[in-house]
Amino acid sequence: MTKDRQTQDHELVQASLAGDPDASKHLVAEALDQVRRVLYRVLGPDSEYEDHVQEIMYQILKSLTRFRGAASWRTWVTRITVNQARQILRKRSRRPASVSMEALAELPSLDRGPERNASNAELRRALYEIMERLDVDKRLAVALYELAGLSMAEVAEATGVTRSTAKSRVWFGRKYLLDEAAVHPALASWLERSQETLASDKSGFRTESPRDRSGKGTGQASSNDQKDDQKDDQKDDGPAGSFGEKR
Numbered sequence: 001m002t003k004d005r006q007t008q009d010h011e012l013v014q015a016s017l018a019g020d021p022d023a024s025k026h027l028v029a030e031a032l033d034q035v036r037r038v039l040y041r042v043l044g045p046d047s048e049y050e051d052h053v054q055e056i057m058y059q060i061l062k063s064l065t066r067f068r069g070a071a072s073w074r075t076w077v078t079r080i081t082v083n084q085a086r087q088i089l090r091k092r093s094r095r096p097a098s099v100s101m102e103a104l105a106e107l108p109s110l111d112r113g114p115e116r117n118a119s120n121a122e123l124r125r126a127l128y129e130i131m132e133r134l135d136v137d138k139r140l141a142v143a144l145y146e147l148a149g150l151s152m153a154e155v156a157e158a159t160g161v162t163r164s165t166a167k168s169r170v171w172f173g174r175k176y177l178l179d180e181a182a183v184h185p186a187l188a189s190w191l192e193r194s195q196e197t198l199a200s201d202k203s204g205f206r207t208e209s210p211r212d213r214s215g216k217g218t219g220q221a222s223s224n225d226q227k228d229d230q231k232d233d234q235k236d237d238g239p240a241g242s243f244g245e246k247r
Contacts, residue, residue, distance in 0.1 A: 010069030138173030
């Protein structure tokens with residue numbers, strides 16, 4: 001019988017802890033790739049990016065004994081990365097960032113195609129400058145779903161909330177981006193197409209009522225949603241204090 005991914009990952013971690021250099025090499029390589037992929041898309045240009053990557057890798061390796069195989073290695077690494085990214089974003093200044101064209105060279109394309117021309121780089125710069133003014137939780141949800149390519153279920157698991165809450169954050173986060181992107185027609189067009197895609201599946205939606213145009217108001221969740229979020233926060237399979245942070 002073929003072993004599932006979680007079982008394989010758990011065995012790799014156990015082998016690494018037992019001193020298997022090949023297992024350790026495999027886990028580190030996969031973790032580093034995922035950390036870089038997720039963190040760069042969430043943070044955008046950051047002068048301390050490499051330091052952040054090294055700190056996250058340190059947290060992952062330090063917490064290796066806490067990996068129990070309840071989630072895949074990739075999902076576990078993503079959770080730690082997202083938690084650290086949340087802390088980094090909360091420490092950032094709330095002033096709009098000045099994003100250079102050069103710093104955007106490796107960021108994902110917004111045109112869904114192979115072209116990465118100067119015009120597209122300008123759109124990415126506009127996007128990240130607007131995202132600097134977006135509520136942290138909504139920014140995480142939008143970046144993970146739209147730029148890192150996670151499914152809605154993966155976004156929910158990575159951020160420690162229910163799927164309906166994750167979907168709500170993506171929806172209202174992109175709504176705020178769309179409002180702010182009015183002066184960037186091409187960016188607005190891309191966001192509108194993304195909004196139409198999400199609009200095709202609104203089942204299980206948790207409604208939030210933004211209090212202002214900053215995208216930072218969340219409104220009151222229903223008691224059932226709050227209970228679901230608390231349950232999700234308690235299910236995380238990572239180092240104490242790293243996941244399930246109350247927001």
